[in-house]
Amino acid sequence: MYDREAVLIEFSKICGQLKIEYDLFRSLFNRGEPQTALLQSTAPYLFGDLYGIMRNNLFVGFCRVTDGAGSGQRLNLTSNFIVSLDWPSDVKARLEEVNARLLSFRKFVEPARSKRIAHLDLRAQMEEKGPLGNFPIGADERFFNDLEEFLTTAHQAVNGGPFLLSIGGASDTYQLIQALVKAKLFDQCDKCPELDRMNAVLDTEASI
Numbered sequence: 001m002y003d004r005e006a007v008l009i010e011f012s013k014i015c016g017q018l019k020i021e022y023d024l025f026r027s028l029f030n031r032g033e034p035q036t037a038l039l040q041s042t043a044p045y046l047f048g049d050l051y052g053i054m055r056n057n058l059f060v061g062f063c064r065v066t067d068g069a070g071s072g073q074r075l076n077l078t079s080n081f082i083v084s085l086d087w088p089s090d091v092k093a094r095l096e097e098v099n100a101r102l103l104s105f106r107k108f109v110e111p112a113r114s115k116r117i118a119h120l121d122l123r124a125q126m127e128e129k130g131p132l133g134n135f136p137i138g139a140d141e142r143f144f145n146d147l148e149e150f151l152t153t154a155h156q157a158v159n160g161g162p163f164l165l166s167i168g169g170a171s172d173t174y175q176l177i178q179a180l181v182k183a184k185l186f187d188q189c190d191k192c193p194e195l196d197r198m199n200a201v202l203d204t205e206a207s208i
Contacts, residue, residue, distance in 0.1 A: 004085050004086070004158060005158045005159060007077065007081075007082070007085070008082065008151075008154050008155065008158055010077060011065075011077050011078075011079075011081075011082055011151075012151055012155070012163055014064075014065060014077065015065055015147055015151060015165060016165060018058075018061040018062075018065060019144060019147075019165050019166075021054070021057065021058060021061060022058060022061075022140070022144065023171060024054070024171055024173065025054045025055065025058060027171050027173035027174070028047075028050070028051075028054075028173055029047075029051055029054075031177075035177060038177070038180055038181065038184065039180075041184075042180050042183075042184075055133075056112075056116075056117045059109045059112050059113050059117060059133050060113055060117055060118065062105070062106060062109050062113075062143065063106060063109060063110050063113045063114075064078070065078055065079060065102075065147070066078055066079050066080065066099075066102050066103055066106045067080065068080055069081035069083075069084045079099050079102055079147075079150060080099065082095065082150075082154055083095045083096055083099050087154075087157060088157065091153060091154075091157040094153050095150060095153055095154060098146050098149050098150040098153065099150060101142075101146045102143065102146050102147060102150065105135065105139055105140070105142070105143040105146075108133065108134065108135035108136075108139065109133045109135065111124075111132045111133065112131075112132035112133030113133075115128075115132060116132055116133075144165060144166070145166075147165060148163065148164070148165035148166055151163035151165060
């Protein structure tokens with residue numbers, strides 16, 4: 001019904017966007033204790049809420065690209081649908097093997113998506129007070145390595161080329177962090193000429 005290469009290209013776009021969102025999340029919240037402390041001391045509510053929003057969005061994204069293929073008129077553009085397409089036997093076997101690893105990671109985050117994010121499961125909300133969606137350290141990075149291998153396997157079979165998901169997109173998060181660091185240093189520098197001039201202006205305005 002759909003051209004296999006066209007379907008693969010669209011799925012690759014979705015995976016690429018998920019990687020961009022993941023890299024952005026890591027650039028903000030996975031750069032060590034000093035940066036975490038900086039964000040918390042600058043705007044704890046803002047960055048706390050942003051952390052939760054971005055984390056939940058990633059959990060949905062992890063599950064969305066690994067949902068079932070669907071059937072009939074309700075097909076889903078997912079790794080399972082890609083596997084279901086017509087492939088040479090060796091390619092299909094490789095896709096199934098890598099997809100099994102993707103689904104293994106999905107098991108960690110799917111309860112959070114189904115019980116807390118996409119739906120409000122009453123029992124989970126009332127009785128399961130602990131966090132949902134925890135996974136072993138490094139499992140998320142392995143997921144994207146596997147996803148890149150999955151996409152490369154499919155692309156090589158279709159057009160002979162790889163798909164470099166690991167390249168990711170450009171981020172200017174570091175500029176925000178640099179600005180926050182400079183602001184903190186400025187606040188702590190009682191003898192900075194800039195601060196002296198600012199205080200003089202404020203004193204002048206207060207006397208008017």
